[in-house]
Amino acid sequence: MVKLKIDNIEVEVAEGTSILDAARKVQVNIPTLCKHPDVDPSAGCGMCIVKVGGRIMRSCCTPAAEGMEVVTNDEELKDIRKTVLKLILSNHPNDCLGCSRNSQCELQDMTAELGIDQNEIIRLVSQEPKDDTTGAIVLDPAKCIICGRCVNICQNVQNVWALSYLRRGFATKITGANDTKLADSPCIKCGQCAAHCPTGAITDHDNTQKVAALLNNKENITVVQIAPAVRVALGEEFGFPFGSNLTGKIYAALRRLGFAKVFDTNFGADLTIIEEATEFVHRFTKNDNLPMFTSCCPAWVDYVEKYYPENLVNFSSCKSPHQMVGAIAKTYWAEKAGVDAAKVKVVSVMPCTAKKWEIGRDETMNSSGYKDVDEVITTRELAKMIKAAGIDFKNLKEEEADNPLGEYSGAATIFGVTGGVMTAALRTAYFYITGEELGKLNFEEIEGLNAVKVAEIDIKGTKVRIAVVNGVGNVAPVMEAINQAKAEGKEPPYHFVEVMACPGGCIAGGGQPRVMGAMFDKPWGINDEIRKLRSKGLNTEDTEAQNRLSHKNESIKKLYKDYLGEAGGEKAHHLLHTKYRARDLYKK
Amino acid sequence: MDNDACLGCQTGDKWRRKRGSLIMALHEIQGVKGYVGWQDAMDLAKTMNIPLARVYEVLTFYNFFKLVAPGKAVISVCTGTACFLKGNDKVLERFKSELGIKEGESTPDGLFHLQVVRCVGCCGLAPVCVVNGRTYGRMTPEQVPVILNEWREAFKEEA
Numbered sequence: 120m121v122k123l124k125i126d127n128i129e130v131e132v133a134e135g136t137s138i139l140d141a142a143r144k145v146q147v148n149i150p151t152l153c154k155h156p157d158v159d160p161s162a163g164c165g166m167c168i169v170k171v172g173g174r175i176m177r178s179c180c181t182p183a184a185e186g187m188e189v190v191t192n193d194e195e196l197k198d199i200r201k202t203v204l205k206l207i208l209s210n211h212p213n214d215c216l217g218c219s220r221n222s223q224c225e226l227q228d229m230t231a232e233l234g235i236d237q238n239e240i241i242r243l244v245s246q247e248p249k250d251d252t253t254g255a256i257v258l259d260p261a262k263c264i265i266c267g268r269c270v271n272i273c274q275n276v277q278n279v280w281a282l283s284y285l286r287r288g289f290a291t292k293i294t295g296a297n298d299t300k301l302a303d304s305p306c307i308k309c310g311q312c313a314a315h316c317p318t319g320a321i322t323d324h325d326n327t328q329k330v331a332a333l334l335n336n337k338e339n340i341t342v343v344q345i346a347p348a349v350r351v352a353l354g355e356e357f358g359f360p361f362g363s364n365l366t367g368k369i370y371a372a373l374r375r376l377g378f379a380k381v382f383d384t385n386f387g388a389d390l391t392i393i394e395e396a397t398e399f400v401h402r403f404t405k406n407d408n409l410p411m412f413t414s415c416c417p418a419w420v421d422y423v424e425k426y427y428p429e430n431l432v433n434f435s436s437c438k439s440p441h442q443m444v445g446a447i448a449k450t451y452w453a454e455k456a457g458v459d460a461a462k463v464k465v466v467s468v469m470p471c472t473a474k475k476w477e478i479g480r481d482e483t484m485n486s487s488g489y490k491d492v493d494e495v496i497t498t499r500e501l502a503k504m505i506k507a508a509g510i511d512f513k514n515l516k517e518e519e520a521d522n523p524l525g526e527y528s529g530a531a532t533i534f535g536v537t538g539g540v541m542t543a544a545l546r547t548a549y550f551y552i553t554g555e556e557l558g559k560l561n562f563e564e565i566e567g568l569n570a571v572k573v574a575e576i577d578i579k580g581t582k583v584r585i586a587v588v589n590g591v592g593n594v595a596p597v598m599e600a601i602n603q604a605k606a607e608g609k610e611p612p613y614h615f616v617e618v619m620a621c622p623g624g625c626i627a628g629g630g631q632p633r634v635m636g637a638m639f640d641k642p643w644g645i646n647d648e649i650r651k652l653r654s655k656g657l658n659t660e661d662t663e664a665q666n667r668l669s670h671k672n673e674s675i676k677k678l679y680k681d682y683l684g685e686a687g688g689e690k691a692h693h694l695l696h697t698k699y700r701a702r703d704l705y706k707k
Numbered sequence: 708m709d710n711d712a713c714l715g716c717q718t719g720d721k722w723r724r725k726r727g728s729l730i731m732a733l734h735e736i737q738g739v740k741g742y743v744g745w746q747d748a749m750d751l752a753k754t755m756n757i758p759l760a761r762v763y764e765v766l767t768f769y770n771f772f773k774l775v776a777p778g779k780a781v782i783s784v785c786t787g788t789a790c791f792l793k794g795n796d797k798v799l800e801r802f803k804s805e806l807g808i809k810e811g812e813s814t815p816d817g818l819f820h821l822q823v824v825r826c827v828g829c830c831g832l833a834p835v836c837v838v839n840g841r842t843y844g845r846m847t848p849e850q851v852p853v854i855l856n857e858w859r860e861a862f863k864e865e866a
Contacts, residue, residue, distance in 0.1 A: 274760070283760035286767045296763040297745065297774070304760075705759065707745060 123187035130183075138178035138189055139167055148641050149191050150200065150229055152207070152317050153266035154179040156646040157276060157622070163267045165203045166229070168196055175199070201233055205240055207264050210289075211318070212244045213237060218262070218319040223635050225317035225643065226264060247292060252302035254324050255475040256313050256629070258294070263320035265291050269312035276622070278592035279422070281306035293320075296705070303706040305425055309418035309591065309620045310472030310497075310629015314645055323497050323630060324475055327504050330494050333464045334377045341464040342380040342452075343373050344444050344524070347388065348470035348535030348625035349498045351656030355632045356502035357512045362652035364660055367517025372505050373468075374518060382448065383520045384467065385527030387440030388534040388543070390447070390678070391415065392669035394695050395437045396547035397686040403548075403583070403614055408432045410586070410601060410613040413540050415439040417477035418620035420699065422591050427598055428701030433616075436696040440534065441467040441474065442484060444524060445491030446694040451682045452524055464493045468501045470535070470628035473620070483697040497630025523674040529664030531672075536654040537589035537624035538565040538572065541617040545576060545583070547670045553579050560667055566658075568623055568647055571597060573613070586613045590622035623650035626657065714739060715750025723755040729765055733772060742773035770811075778813040778820035780858045783837040787826030794847075795834035799823065801848035805855055818862060819855070
């Protein structure tokens with residue numbers, strides 16, 4: 120521990136703590152635009168300067184030391200910060216009112232806090248075009264302040280290396296290698312760049328207008344589904360505490376927006392488990408291409424297709440839950456409801472930007488004979504639609520989902536958090552193998568935010584080795600172990616591997632709210648505390664659920680009995696499974 | 708790709724065991740070819756196990772590196788103090804509009820490369836341009852098309 124004084128206030132912190140973090144402990148917020156709890160300091164923006172013994176240094180990358188006396192906010196520091204901020208603003212467009220980050224922008228907030236007069240700034244804004252080639256995220260160089268958070272996340276946290284710096288000085292631009300468009304780069308559309316961007320430079324590819332058009336066409340029967348992670352995050356946009364589970368209110372809001380039926384992706388999660396557990400039991404007993412990888416996360420799928428094509432055989436062939444719901448809505452449900460499948464339009468509300476890409480991945484995404492899912496909007500976009508419609512979300516009465524695609528188990532709802540898919544699959548796989556139910560339904564070893572979690576599960580004497588990874592940047596050692604064992608002809612280190620591309624899982628996906636404002640503590644944006652609270656929201660729903668097992672979902676049982684036939688059978692395979700192909704890192 | 712014919716692979720193979728040697732490898736490729744092309748960068752990245760994004764971060768950070776084959780005639784327009792004051796900025800603009808390229812670029816036909824330099828050491832002749840070692844003094848924008856045609860003719864005769 121080291122003791123120091125910050126603005127004459129004594130503070131004791133662990134060795135290695137930055138001055139910036141030490142100051143937060145004594146309620147001193149030093150402004151910063153580039154430092155974020157999820158990334159190492161890069162000393163990029165120059166806003167966090169402080170004085171130590173009269174010398175000016177950056178507090179984000181200077182460790183606190185014994186006896187230090189730090190000044191954070193004298194007239195000279197204020198003056199320099201204002202100059203730095205004016206320089207940043209000098210090539211930032213002044214169109215806050217039309218920006219999707221308006222009122223939720225760190226740059227805007229800091230400009231207000233430091234009291235910069237916008238009119239005294241001469242602007243030289245970048246004329247570089249927007250990059251919306253992925254259809255999932257949009258990168259607008261004009262709004263980029265080159266803080267480097269997204270590059271840091273993309274390279275060092277996610278290990279994707281799609282984003283990078285091009286050129287230097289005033290000409291610097293954040294883009295793909297050699298100015299490659301993102302769609303032609305290794306980008307996996309996880310959207311973690313968008314979740315960490317302090318401004319409106321990287322945002323969702325906005326599909327709210329397209330969804331409005333679907334709803335406005337009265338010929339359509341537009342149905343909607345929400346992913347598990349949406350229910351515990353949307354509330355933040357309306358002043359609810361982190362992790363509040365607002366499923367009933369969201370259903371009500373979706374009905375008011377005009378959706379003909381409100382379904383739940385959790386139904387699809389239960390369906391996924393039936394197919395995936397069946398597949399796992401089959402592959403496990405036949406020792407067929409083990410370990411089996413979960414395939415619910417499209418960014419993870421994209422990552423393996425680009426970085427580990429030799430491991431495509433390891434994937435479960437199951438589609439992700441929302442694709443399953445799309446396929447079932449346009450076949451089974453349309454038939455049952457007696458409506459023309461061509462008129463059924465499916466909208467998915469997802470915590471994820473990669474899902475926008477997934478719906479057009481390949482021809483198996485059109486298994487119903489139509490595009491199985493028509494549009495994807497993120498949790499953030501849904502919040503915008505609710506606000507624009509004048510719905511008083513906070514005071515809405517809770518409603519139920521429409522059946523049969525609305526029923527779900529506790530196992531389904533934990534799909535949104537790291538370890539959840541594995542837990543749900545093991546509950547059902549245990550039943551399939553032994554004919555009995557698991558006594559204890561949770562596996563503590565695979566809960567929580569540790570990057571790689573491993574466990575050995577005893578299924579009546581048979582040991583199943585599992586690994587759970589969250590954050591695709593943490594997957595390399597696991598893949599290495601798997602591929603080395605394979606090369607040496609040894610038994611695989613794991614039988615079943617779950618990967619979610621975003622740290623923490625879908626609850627912290629690239630499309631989740633990034634709220635700011637007086638009611639939230641700084642630093643704003645996603646962090647591990649928020650990840651834990653949102654996870655808790657889903658885990659609580661599971662523990663309190665009457666049914667916590669996918670194979671006991673009555674609507675799913677009926678679906679197989681009336682329509683699909685056998686799990687893993689021909690019809691199920693056609694509608695609910697996909698295939699994978701190697702993709703080049705760069706198209707050029 | 709055949710390793711014998713692959714400059715990026717060979718260079719990468721030579722340097723990959725030495726940490727922090729990316730810039731040396733890039734220098735070597737440019738030394739042989741005169742520039743570092745997309746395929747060279749891809750091959751080098753793969754052999755050295757460095758992400759392509761990092762290779763281009765380095766390539767585009769240093770002005771020294773060229774990403775495309777420079778034109779046969781390298782036009783250097785001096786924008787040092789004397790030449791600039793004597794109006795070489797207008798000469799530069801004329802080169803750009805005549806050739807349809809910006810400084811640091813080459814024409815698609817591979818004939819001309821345009822670059823800006825700071826002082827070539829003959830300020831008495833300002834404003835000055837140098838084409839492949841030949842110095843043109845007291846330049847005016849009107850001379851630009853004349854000089855370009857001279858070089859085009861010369862290349863035609865060569866061919």
